[in-house]
Amino acid sequence: MNVYKRQNITFSRGKGSYLYDKQGKKYLDFVAGIAVNALGHCHPIISETINKQSEKLIHISNLYYSEEQNKLAKLLVEISDHSSVFFSNSGTEAVECGLKIAKKYKAEGSKIISFKNSFHGRSLGSLSVTAQDKYQEGFGVDTRDVIYCDFNNLESVKSIMGHDVAAIIVEPIQGEGGIIPGENEFLKGLKDLSNEYDALLIFDEIQCGIGRTGDFFAYKSFGVIPDVVCLAKGLGGGLPIGATLVNKRADILSYGDHGSTFGGNPLVASVAKEVIKKVNGPKFLESVHTSAKYLMDQLQILKKSCNHINEIRGKGLMLGIEMTTCPINIMSLALDQQLLIVAAGKNTIRLVPPLNVSEYEIDLFIEKFKETLMKVEV
Numbered sequence: 001m002n003v004y005k006r007q008n009i010t011f012s013r014g015k016g017s018y019l020y021d022k023q024g025k026k027y028l029d030f031v032a033g034i035a036v037n038a039l040g041h042c043h044p045i046i047s048e049t050i051n052k053q054s055e056k057l058i059h060i061s062n063l064y065y066s067e068e069q070n071k072l073a074k075l076l077v078e079i080s081d082h083s084s085v086f087f088s089n090s091g092t093e094a095v096e097c098g099l100k101i102a103k104k105y106k107a108e109g110s111k112i113i114s115f116k117n118s119f120h121g122r123s124l125g126s127l128s129v130t131a132q133d134k135y136q137e138g139f140g141v142d143t144r145d146v147i148y149c150d151f152n153n154l155e156s157v158k159s160i161m162g163h164d165v166a167a168i169i170v171e172p173i174q175g176e177g178g179i180i181p182g183e184n185e186f187l188k189g190l191k192d193l194s195n196e197y198d199a200l201l202i203f204d205e206i207q208c209g210i211g212r213t214g215d216f217f218a219y220k221s222f223g224v225i226p227d228v229v230c231l232a233k234g235l236g237g238g239l240p241i242g243a244t245l246v247n248k249r250a251d252i253l254s255y256g257d258h259g260s261t262f263g264g265n266p267l268v269a270s271v272a273k274e275v276i277k278k279v280n281g282p283k284f285l286e287s288v289h290t291s292a293k294y295l296m297d298q299l300q301i302l303k304k305s306c307n308h309i310n311e312i313r314g315k316g317l318m319l320g321i322e323m324t325t326c327p328i329n330i331m332s333l334a335l336d337q338q339l340l341i342v343a344a345g346k347n348t349i350r351l352v353p354p355l356n357v358s359e360y361e362i363d364l365f366i367e368k369f370k371e372t373l374m375k376v377e378v
């Protein structure tokens with residue numbers, strides 16, 4: 001179906017931070033499958049795990065246990081502040097599970113608060129909390145039980161907060177909306193309000209989780225522990241998986257309430273476990289901090305010599321470069337420099353490179369991006 005506006009390029013191979021087209025032409029990839037390839041393309045750990053597991057067991061459904069899913073669940077619970085997890089196949093489904101928990105948590109007709117400019121997915125449920133006209137328009141989305149508040153504006157939540165609110169769902173860093181980090185006080189305030197009114201706090205960490213911010217979970221970077229954490233994107237290192245983590249309070253779905261045929265199958269679970277072990281392992285997150293600081297410093301230097309750049313935002317290796325006006329065809333200009341970047345929001349270039357990007361690759365990015373900007377007409 002004609003639902004994507006793709007760049008006119010076909011890739012056939014990838015390694016680390018690079019993709020290669022059919023002719024073998026090499027592209028520096030600062031999109032990483034939209035924050036999915038946390039370890040870059042075809043990391044040996046991932047390829048080897050897929051190979052090994054594919055000869056052992058691939059899929060059995062959730063009628064039975066598998067060692068791989070058990071181990072993954074145990075690991076997630078060990079490294080988080082949560083006690084149970086549900087596995088699905090995408091971010092949208094991770095959110096959908098969170099929304100069903102919210103619906104069950106309080107009486108029918110109770111409200112869910114989400115934030116303007118958010119993105120939580122495109123199923124009819126997740127779309128109802130994705131507060132952007134461009135995604136909702138034309139689909140008769142049922143928003144009767146949803147209240148949209150202003151992101152980073154605690155007053156806008158306080159003014160409508162009540163005991164009829166079952167949950168607040170928020171991205172700690174708005175991703176698709178333009179890389180807009182939540183303020184600590186705002187997120188802490190949401191936590192306090194959710195406690196005061198016995199509502200669940202749901203963090204959508206689908207884009208900003210799995211090491212992106214320099215902590216394994218984004219919530220740790222903000223010092224706020226939510227009741228529910230939605231994960232996907234980077235978790236499978238390129239294989240499709242979603243996970244919804246809950247604490248005791250939110251652990252209310254029971255037999256028959258929810259399910260997934262593929263969710264957490266042995267193949268994807270074995271890979272996700274290795275991704276977590278690597279990202280949460282020795283020195284990895286420190287290196288994310290170091291790379292993030294280096295990239296930010298280089299971007300700030302670039303900004304001084306470039307009047308197209310308005311602001312640089314973000315946390316860790318999830319950065320947004322806001323341009324002074326809408327940068328027309330900047331992605332295809334970057335492609336001419338053999339550089340892959342992706343936009344977010346109205347006028348922001350989003351940088352979500354592999355988490356193991358090297359200093360050399362950051363220098364190369366700056367070089368290529370500088371060339372791109374010189375050709376931009378804004």
Ligand SMILES: *Cc1c(COP(=O)(O)O)cnc(C)c1O
Nearest residue numbers: 090091092119120121175206207
């Ligand atoms: C990508 C994304 C989703 C949707 O994930 P899919 O895997 O595309 O279904 C939901 N929330 C956030 C914050 C995302 O970035």
